[in-house]
Structure formats: C-alpha cells, structure tokens
Amino acid sequence: MKELIRTNDPVVISFAQSLLKDAGIGCMVADQNMSVLDGSIGILPRRILVMDDDLDAAQRILADAGIANEIRQG
Numbered sequence: 001m002k003e004l005i006r007t008n009d010p011v012v013i014s015f016a017q018s019l020l021k022d023a024g025i026g027c028m029v030a031d032q033n034m035s036v037l038d039g040s041i042g043i044l045p046r047r048i049l050v051m052d053d054d055l056d057a058a059q060r061i062l063a064d065a066g067i068a069n070e071i072r073q074g
Helices: 008-020 032-038 050-065
Strands: 001-009 029-032 046-050
Touching: 001 008, 001 050, 008 029, 008 046, 008 050, 046 050
Parallel strands: none
Antiparallel strands: 001 046, 029 046
C-alpha cells in the first residue's frame, strides 16, 4: 500500500475517503486511533493508504476535487 494523504484535518480525511469510495477505490485510514496517545488534541496526523495500482487514479481524483495540495509527495 502507498500513502496518499497525511493530515490532521478530519474533514480532509472524510472528504478523500468519500471521493475514493465513489470512484470504487479502496482505502485504509491508518493511525486513526492515535488520538489515545495525543489526548485527542489532533497533533498526530492520520494517513490514507491505497493499493499501489490505485495510487495514480487516486491522486487524479483528489487533484480534480481541488485538494491536490494534500497529496503526499514521494
């Protein structure tokens, strides 16, 4: 799996998940339960991971939706 997004913003995570689901691209949100360690203040980012073969399509979908700045480079 490849990292698509890393962010502290739960709205971006939810929006990206919705876009990917609508496109038929499976994803996994990693580090979702890390709030236990940071006391629910949101300092630890969550990551959206997609299958290697879906990475290019997922990046295009997020770019088309106007959140290309959230795409993880590298």
